[in-house]
């Protein structure tokens with residue numbers, strides 16, 4: 133952790149986020165009474181933000197001993213990390229801007245007491261456990277995974293028969309990806325780009341690679357700011373959806389010379405590569421909001437750079453190509469909403485982290501009975517989180533009458 137003197141500022145930020153996280157707070161209050169995680173050691177590899185701090189405090193209130201490391205070298209809020217150590221009694225291993233070696237050393241430190249439960253965002257922790265810390269695997273009851281890319285990796289592990297303990301795919305809960313991936317990433321990705329560049333989005337051509345949950349959210353919000361949005365996809369259904377949502381869809385080769393800002397959100401590799409950089413306009417801006425920094429082919433961009441790379445502003449690096457055209461890479465190609473902004477708003481993380489906390493409780497209770505594969509969040513948890521969120525927003529909804537219940541579960545009534 134960087135500096136304990138930052139702790140007071142971290143604490144006020146954690147409190148501010150807490151104000152927007154009423155569902156998680158109600159779980160924390162119950163956990164404090166019931167201690168469902170009593171005696172369990174939990175290793176978490178998550179973006180160390182003020183929202184994550186509230187999750188860590190919830191798990192600790194439930195009786196867990198929590199060790200936390202970062203799930204990305206650029207996403208840590210150092211003041212929050214300091215406050216968690218100083219005020220929360222939680223061991224944190226994370227410094228914003230840490231190099232790759234330190235990043236992995238911190239993962240090992242989060243694991244070194246031998247966890248019973250793991251929480252991951254991108255599956256780096258699980259990957260380290262299965263490659264370098266296999267002796268800890270028998271002690272683990274279960275784990276959770278926060279993001280799409282992590283679920284993809286873990287599902288591959290399960291398919292190959294190498295996943296050594298059950299994982300709950302928190303990302304796949306409806307109260308997670310419908311809101312966090314779409315509205316959270318939608319807003320915070322543009323927030324990161326705007327904070328890094330101060331560009332006026334209105335009138336610009338914004339090319340969005342990937343029209344999944346995150347891409348839809350960013351496209352929707354970019355349009356709201358007045359951008360002309362172009363979508364690139366490899367899935368015909370998603371591309372069709374983008375077109376009927378009113379966006380242009382085309383291959384990246386065609387979009388590359390048109391775009392002013394490019395945003396990758398695919399979970400895939402090298403979506404932007406040398407053939408695209410070479411045709412881009414002077415001053416094109418590249419940002420990634422997908423989980424790993426592989427969506428933009430950074431080694432290719434470095435190879436093409438003819439001059440020394442210039443840092444123009446925090447999180448803006450200028451690459452000058454042989455043609456004299458300049459490309460501005462934001463946040464070193466790491467998720468821009470966490471690198472240059474603060475990640476998702478707390479109100480949306482309230483639901484994601486309520487899923488995390490309730491899934492940890494479920495694993496503590498039932499993990500030993502679960503198969504070593506990737507499991508969905510139990511639907512009852514999903515529905516309960518939606519119900520609580522609506523309640524805290526003061527929104528009431530209808531309930532089925534018994535006549536309607538019979539009608540919807542029967543087949544005899546027709547024309």
Ligand SMILES: NC(=O)c1ccc[n+]([C@@H]2O[C@H](COP(=O)([O-])OP(=O)(O)OC[C@H]3O[C@@H](n4cnc5c(N)ncnc54)[C@H](O)[C@@H]3O)[C@@H](O)[C@H]2O)c1
Pocket residue numbers: 279280281282309312313317341342343344345346347364365366367370397398399400403421422423424467468469475476
């Ligand atoms: N920045 C954040 O805070 C944040 C939040 C949630 C998820 N994520 C990450 O964002 C990424 C996307 O998540 P999602 O939930 O939207 O996933 P998703 O699976 O819903 O969408 C990904 C889309 O990308 C498309 N795609 C794949 N390869 C492509 C290519 N080469 N060109 C164009 N399109 C391509 C897929 O067809 C799919 O429609 C993942 O890495 C996820 O972990 C980031």
